[in-house]
């Protein structure tokens with residue numbers, strides 16, 4: 001998949017003097033026309049303005065010469081950046097403004113003509129559930145015949161064109177260009193994930209969401225945000241008139257409840273908890289009888305839609321929607337309900353929303369079932385365990401994923417997990433604890449170790465798992481160096497523990513690479529699971 005760097009066909013060449021006036025800056029040197037803007041020297045298109053921003057590693061002014069070499073015709077920077085340009089002998093026309101990161105959005109909006117968006121824009125934020133909710137909405141809107149755009153962790157999509165996402169939420173320069181291209185291609189609605197990093201770094205400035213959604217908040221990203229409150233306030237900034245028109249807030253956790261009281265735009269609240277006040281209540285219907293529609297051994301590879309139908313109602317006292325979560329787990333009912341309320345808020349009526357959400361979404365790496373294909377893998381293998389690949393990488397998400405799989409487990413529930421290196425260290429033990437409390441067997445292994453020693457990360461996860469023993473957590477813990485070996489171990493153990501065993505491989509979901517010491521090695525949990533299943537099937541063929 002190509003990296004997203006599309007530019008709209010119609011450009012709004014603008015003199016830098018006009019941009020300086022727009023952002024309250026001054027021009028040094030000649031007034032020139034610019035037709036695009038980028039903040040990465042590697043992405044310059046001739047005629048661009050290069051936004052040289054102060055960074056954690058370096059000041060972007062250090063890359064101005066490279067940007068000009070690539071065809072940029074002017075620079076936007078702050079006074080520190082100007083000093084660096086002078087020191088480096090760079091004499092290009094320059095717009096000087098303090099806090100340049102915060103003006104990149106409005107500049108991009110002017111150059112790409114995105115101030116009046118002719119499409120409906122949804123923004124989803126929260127610690128967990130952004131990708132899933134965005135896919136549910138995208139799939140519902142597509143089912144209604146709309147042309148959709150999607151911007152998120154897994155991919156960026158404009159209609160049928162798929163682009164690789166570098167981040168959950170792109171830089172403002174890329175975002176405005178994407179929205180302009182979507183307008184040109186007749187996209188009706190775009191659903192995008194909005195990360196807390198993006199909100200803090202002004203990546204979505206200059207964009208106003210028709211509907212903003214908040215799913216939940218739990219510990220994550222404390223390597224970036226000093227405290228949970230800072231993390232919360234970053235998320236809350238989406239619910240202000242500069243950034244959205246209205247909000248849908250899940251008030252299942254206390255952060256959602258606080259957000260509903262401080263939001264600067266009208267919000268509709270939703271809860272799945274009986275004792276919490278909200279505009280809309282989600283009520284789960286009785287689970288289908290055991291052995292009902294779910295079939296752990298059916299053959300299709302991938303896709304999560306073969307799980308229990310999990311019907312539920314969503315009611316505000318006068319209107320009741322009857323909905324079905326195509327994905328397992330209580331939390332996916334919440335995601336489906338959030339999607340439903342966002343669609344209602346965008347003007348669709350209740351029967352249309354019900355119908356649209358009946359489509360079967362495929363959400364890559366989110367509770368995605370992986371099994372062998374009978375056509376290519378030598379027929380049915382009914383004794384193999386059900387294996388689910390999921391992106392749970394917070395303690396809350398690990399607990400929720402395991403809770404969702406427990407009802408489908410009549411043997412042992414085995415989990416494979418690790419924790420990412422160079423990221424929030426505080427969540428490692430909590431993830432281990434959640435794993436030991438939720439599963440019968442815990443296989444601790446490597447996630448993306450990045451620059452850290454993988455054994456040190458595993459030990460932190462294991463320490464949390466061991467601590468849970470006093471609270472009834474399992475003591476069946478394994479430390480396995482290497483994720484492929486860990487998946488093998490888990491599949492083998494689950495198979496040995498007998499029919500009805502389930503394996504959850506969590507943490508990397510849709511990812512197709514593993515970052516070890518700065519090198520991305522090809523690695524896809526789903527492929528590794530299929531390989532491990534095949535090995536067990538082959539090794540035990542006589543008994544299958």
Ligand SMILES: CC(=O)N[C@H]1[C@@H](OP(=O)(O)OP(=O)(O)OC[C@H]2O[C@@H](n3ccc(=O)[nH]c3=O)[C@H](O)[C@@H]2O)O[C@H](CO)[C@@H](O)[C@@H]1O[C@H](C)C(=O)N[C@@H](C)C(=O)N[C@H](CCC(=O)O)C(=O)O
Nearest residue numbers: 039040041053055056057058059060063167168169195197
């Ligand atoms: C922590 C963080 O978010 N850092 C972002 C920040 O980097 P920085 O301040 O360290 O930048 P820097 O490396 O010092 O470089 C300074 C400037 O020089 C520019 N530069 C740098 C090198 C070069 O060759 N040419 C060049 O022009 C850079 O584009 C930058 O503008 O500003 C850069 C652009 O200005 C971002 O690319 C960068 O995102 C990094 C790559 C990143 O990984 N961010 C992650 C953590 C992130 O944003 N994640 C969230 C999802 C979180 C989640 O929910 O899981 C996301 O939205 O993806």
Ligand SMILES: Nc1ncnc2c1ncn2[C@@H]1O[C@H](COP(=O)(O)OP(=O)(O)OP(=O)(O)O)[C@@H](O)[C@H]1O
Nearest residue numbers: 127128129130131132153331390391392397400401
């Ligand atoms: N509403 C929810 N509440 C709690 N956990 C959830 C919820 N939705 C999904 N999860 C869990 O969190 C994991 C990540 O889900 P998803 O990718 O949808 O979230 P996300 O917010 O996009 O995360 P990220 O930004 O890290 O990609 C899932 O694999 C699942 O285990």
